Amino acid sequence: MNHFIALRTIVSKEVFRFIRIWPQTLLPPAITTTLYFLIFGKLMGNRIGDINGASYMQYIVPGIILMSIISHSYANVVSSFYSTKFQRNIEELLVAPVPNWVILGGYVSGGIIRGLLVGLVVTAISRLFWEIVFHNVFIVLSIAVLTATIFSLAGFINALLAESFDDISIIPNFVLTPLSYLGGVFYSVDMLPGIWKTVSRFNPILYMINTFRFGFIGVTDVNIQSAYLITVGFIFCLTLTCLYLLYKGIGIKN
Numbered sequence: 001m002n003h004f005i006a007l008r009t010i011v012s013k014e015v016f017r018f019i020r021i022w023p024q025t026l027l028p029p030a031i032t033t034t035l036y037f038l039i040f041g042k043l044m045g046n047r048i049g050d051i052n053g054a055s056y057m058q059y060i061v062p063g064i065i066l067m068s069i070i071s072h073s074y075a076n077v078v079s080s081f082y083s084t085k086f087q088r089n090i091e092e093l094l095v096a097p098v099p100n101w102v103i104l105g106g107y108v109s110g111g112i113i114r115g116l117l118v119g120l121v122v123t124a125i126s127r128l129f130w131e132i133v134f135h136n137v138f139i140v141l142s143i144a145v146l147t148a149t150i151f152s153l154a155g156f157i158n159a160l161l162a163e164s165f166d167d168i169s170i171i172p173n174f175v176l177t178p179l180s181y182l183g184g185v186f187y188s189v190d191m192l193p194g195i196w197k198t199v200s201r202f203n204p205i206l207y208m209i210n211t212f213r214f215g216f217i218g219v220t221d222v223n224i225q226s227a228y229l230i231t232v233g234f235i236f237c238l239t240l241t242c243l244y245l246l247y248k249g250i251g252i253k254n
Helices: 002-020 029-049 056-086 089-096 100-126 137-161 167-183 194-200 202-219 224-248
Strands: none
Touching: 002 100, 002 224, 029 056, 029 100, 056 089, 056 100, 056 137, 056 167, 056 202, 100 137, 100 194, 100 224, 137 167, 137 202, 137 224, 167 202
16 A cells, blocks of 8 residues: 555656646647648648548548657656756655555656556647547557656656656657657658568557557557567666666766
C-alpha cells in the first residue's frame, strides 16, 4: 500500500507539472500539427496523390499523431527527471523507502500520460482535415501506449546519463527527430530505392508508425506481428536498463 501511495504521488506530481504549464506542453503540438496538415496534407497532398490506395492526407495523419506521442512522452520524462537531479530533489527519493521500480514507474507513467494527451489533441485537430475512421481500435490504442512507454523509458535513460541541459537535447535533435522523419511518416518505405528500403527496416520507429497507420486505414509496409514483438522487446530491454542504472546509482549518486 505504501508503494502504491508513493507511485500515485509521483504520477500526480508529473501530471500536474505539465498540466499547469499547458500553453507550453499541449498548445504547441496543436499549432505544429495544423501546419503539417495544411502544408503537407492540403498543399502537397493534391500533387502527390494516393499512396497504397489511401489519400495522402489519410496516409500521413496516423504518422503525425504517433510522432507527436513519441516526442512528447520522451520530452516529459527527460526534462522532468533531469530537473529533479539538477535541483537536488532526487536526494529525497534516494533516502525514502521507495523501491527503484516505483521511481521508474512514476516518471514513465507521467510521460505516457502526456504523450497520450498530446496524441488526443493532435487527433482532434486532424478531424478538421479528415474524417477519422478506425480500421482496428485495439491496434491504435495498444501501439500508442506501447510507443509512449518505449520513449518514456528512453527519456529516463537520457536523463540519468545527462550531465548538463545540453545533454538532454542531443538525443531528441540528432537521433529521435531524424528517426521519426525517416520512419515513414510522410512516405511509404516501398517508394525508396533498394538499399535505402533495406536500411529503413532497421529503424524501429518504422514498425511503430506503420502498425499505428494500419490501425487507422488498414495499410502497412511491415508485418504487424513482428512490429509488436519488436516493440515489446524494446520495452523489456529498456526497462531492465533503467532498473540497472538506478540500482547502480549511475548519474544520481555522483
